[in-house]
Amino acid sequence: MYVVEQFAQFAVDYRAAAMSPEVVHHARRAVIDWHAAALPGAVLPPATSLERALAEELGHGSARLMLGQPATVRLAALVNGTASHIVEVDDIFREAIYHPGAPTIAAALALGQSRKVSGEAFLRAVVVGYEISTRIGAAMGRAHYRHWHNTGTIGCFGAAAAAAEILGLDQARFAHALATVATFAAGLQQAFRMDSMSKPLHAGRAAEAGVTAALAAAQGVTGSLDILEGEAGLGCAMSDGPDWGKAVSTLGRDFHVTRITFKNHACCGHTFAPIDGALALQAQHGLRAVDIEQISIGTYRAALEVAGYENPATPAEARFSVKYTVASALTHGSVRLAAFEPARMNDAATRALMKKITLTVDPELDAAFPGQRAARVEIRLRDGRVLAFLQPFRKGDPEAPLSDRELEQKYRELADPVLGSVAAGALLEKLNRLDELPGLETL
Numbered sequence: 001m002y003v004v005e006q007f008a009q010f011a012v013d014y015r016a017a018a019m020s021p022e023v024v025h026h027a028r029r030a031v032i033d034w035h036a037a038a039l040p041g042a043v044l045p046p047a048t049s050l051e052r053a054l055a056e057e058l059g060h061g062s063a064r065l066m067l068g069q070p071a072t073v074r075l076a077a078l079v080n081g082t083a084s085h086i087v088e089v090d091d092i093f094r095e096a097i098y099h100p101g102a103p104t105i106a107a108a109l110a111l112g113q114s115r116k117v118s119g120e121a122f123l124r125a126v127v128v129g130y131e132i133s134t135r136i137g138a139a140m141g142r143a144h145y146r147h148w149h150n151t152g153t154i155g156c157f158g159a160a161a162a163a164a165e166i167l168g169l170d171q172a173r174f175a176h177a178l179a180t181v182a183t184f185a186a187g188l189q190q191a192f193r194m195d196s197m198s199k200p201l202h203a204g205r206a207a208e209a210g211v212t213a214a215l216a217a218a219q220g221v222t223g224s225l226d227i228l229e230g231e232a233g234l235g236c237a238m239s240d241g242p243d244w245g246k247a248v249s250t251l252g253r254d255f256h257v258t259r260i261t262f263k264n265h266a267c268c269g270h271t272f273a274p275i276d277g278a279l280a281l282q283a284q285h286g287l288r289a290v291d292i293e294q295i296s297i298g299t300y301r302a303a304l305e306v307a308g309y310e311n312p313a314t315p316a317e318a319r320f321s322v323k324y325t326v327a328s329a330l331t332h333g334s335v336r337l338a339a340f341e342p343a344r345m346n347d348a349a350t351r352a353l354m355k356k357i358t359l360t361v362d363p364e365l366d367a368a369f370p371g372q373r374a375a376r377v378e379i380r381l382r383d384g385r386v387l388a389f390l391q392p393f394r395k396g397d398p399e400a401p402l403s404d405r406e407l408e409q410k411y412r413e414l415a416d417p418v419l420g421s422v423a424a425g426a427l428l429e430k431l432n433r434l435d436e437l438p439g440l441e442t443l
Contacts, residue, residue, distance in 0.1 A: 002225040003244045004182075007132045008174035010251040011165055017252075019124060024435050026258045027123045029407055030130070032431045033091050033262050034084055034101040036411040039418040040337065041086030042066035042079075046197040050079050050204070062114040067418075073114045077159070077211045081106030082204030085151065087337060088319045089414065090203075092261040092269050093130070094397070096137025096154060097145045097302075097370045100260070102203035103155030104129035107210045108162035112440050115166055119437030122166070127257050129162030132178070134256040136228070139242035140235070142370065145189075145302065148238055152187020152202030159210020167218050179223025181213035182234050189306070195314045262407055264396040265335040267319040269373070270303035274322050275329045277377035277391030282330055285387055287379065289331045289353050294380040297322065298362030300369035308359070315340035327353040336413070373397070 001009065019027075041047055042065065051058060051065070054075055058065075063076035066083055084090050084102040091101040108125040117125075137144075137154035144150065160181035164174045186205070191198035217223075227233050228244060235242045265275055274297045281287060299322075309321035318324045318340055328339045331350045338344055365374045378388045393399045402410065408428060415424040430442060 002175070003228040003248065004175045004178040004223075004225055005171065006248045007135075007161070007178060007251070008164075008171045010248070011128045011132070011161065011174055012171045014128065014252060015124075019120075019127065022258055023127060023255050024123060026255075026260065027127050027130075028431065028434050029262070029404070030091060030101055030126060030257060030260060031105060031123070031434060032407060032411055032428065034105040035427065035431065036414045037087065037090040037101070038066050038080055038084035038106075039415045041083035041200070043418060044083075044086050046201060047079055047083040047086060049197075050082060054078075063110040064113060073110045074208050074211055076110035076113070077107045077207035078204040080110065080204070081159075081207030082200045085200035085203035087266055087414075088268060089263045089266050089410070091263065093134040093137065093256055093259070094261055094269075094370055094373055096134045096140075096150060097142075098134065098137040098150040098154050099203065100130050100133055100155070100158050102151060103206035103210065104133065104158035104162050106204070106207035107159035108166060109440065109443070110207070111163050111166045111211055111214070113443075116439055116441075117166055118439060119434040122440055123435055125162040125165040127255070128165045129158040130257040130260075131251065131255060132161040133158030135247040135251070139244060139247040140239040141242065142302075143240040144238050145370075147189055149187035149189050149191065149199065149202050152206050153185040153238065155187075155203055155206030156181045156185045156209045156213075159207045160213045161210070163211045163214035164217065167214055169214065169218060173217045173220075175225060176222045177214040177217035179225050179227045180216060180221060181210055182223070182227040184209040184213065185234065185238075192316070192320065195316050197316075199316075259398045261394065261398065262396045262402045262410070264394070264402060264410075265325065265329075266337050266339065267325050267335055268307045269394070270307040271320075271322050271325040271335075272394035272396070273373050273375035273391045274299060274303075274326050274377060275335055276395050277375050277389045278326045278379070279329055279333075280391065281377060281379055281387050281389045284389075287330070287381070289327075289349055291381050291383075292330070292353065292356060292379055293382050295326065295353075295357045296360070296378040296380075297326065297357065297375055298360045298365065299375040300366040300373070301361045302369060303373075303375075304359050304361060311354075312345075315345065318345060322359055323354045323357045324350070326357060327351075
């Protein structure tokens with residue numbers, strides 16, 4: 001079978017299997033985290049800009065935007081997928097260098113609302129989308145990430161797989177949905193190498209593309225089944241020859257949804273190991289920002305290429321600045337949404353500390369990327385002491401996961417200001433028993 005057929009066969013076969021309690025638990029966590037990301041994004045551009053631009057598709061349709069407005073399925077996937085990637089708190093599967101939740105859950109929710117599926121069926125679609133897309137992303141590897149934004153490219157497969165599962169497509173049509181969406185895959189890293197709104201649009205467009213491909217396949221639209229491994233296919237065109245056999249080898253046995261990173265900071269995940277390392281030294285030694293003479297950070301190359309803004313002038317740039325996020329963490333104790341408000345962005349102590357930070361590529365840590373996201377942090381104090389710390393992973397990674405309580409606290413911090421505490425709490429209660437809900441109408 002072609003690779004897309006093998007992925008499709010996994011999905012169809014999995015329908016006959018009960019989801020394990022562990023898989024259900026982790027899938028629910030992913031959906032809670034997705035709502036934590038999407039709700040604050042829903043009231044910000046470019047999500048609000050899309051609503052105005054495509055207003056004729058609002059007010060009718062069988063899906064809904066985050067704040068309840070009726071919408072067509074494809075518009076809901078587009079806007080909600082975009083919203084969930086705006087404030088940079090959405091989940092990560094690190095081996096695929098990819099945020100699976102934003103496109104996958106947006107697509108599954110929009111189509112699931114339209115087709116009135118149960119909460120359990122929705123969760124199963126999320127799991128299928130995660131399992132297929134994370135394997136494609138991991139196979140495409142670092143070579144793909146050199147120029148492409150995986151959440152836009154690989155996210156198309158997560159969305160298409162989840163949508164195909166919601167529709168209950170047979171093996172052949174499921175495979176054609178994946179084959180068709182492969183040629184929709186897009187999202188250039190250059191789109192966020194300067195201040196722009198393009199990055200979150202990649203997630204939304206992937207969600208919309210996945211829904212479109214699955215709906216088309218349901219009506220008999222076919223794709224090139226060798227689109228992944230063919231001589232002009234995705235693997236050759238956008239990577240350096242992925243090992244597709246390895247990609248499918250653990251399907252149905254090793255569930256990637258159980259190894260998702262949930263963000264503990266409201267910024268680019270490449271900044272997390274430096275932030276965590278700096279905060280660890282501060283906690284161990286009682287440091288104050290004014291005590292610091294110099295900070296040296298060594299990490300993997302992609303962190304400096306993607307999050308290397310030297311002097312960020314906008315919130316979007318600041319979220320992709322190792323120097324800003326580390327300095328802000330040390331001066332204020334955390335890097336949450338408040339870190340990107342004007343008062344914090346212009347804080348004199350933070351800006352002064354940024355000038356004391358130097359960044360380098362650490363060859364050992366770079367060789368371990370993307371499977372490990374680490375940083376070495378060395379702080380030289382005014383009194384002459386030199387403190388060093390190796391941060392081997394990030395808070396929120398599988399090695400140091402957010403507890404259920406910490407994840408719920410993150411959700412409340414982000415959802416309460418948007419929905420109000422009563423409504424946010426009621427929604428959380430439903431999400432915590434999502435697999436028991438007869439439908440998605442109340443989400």
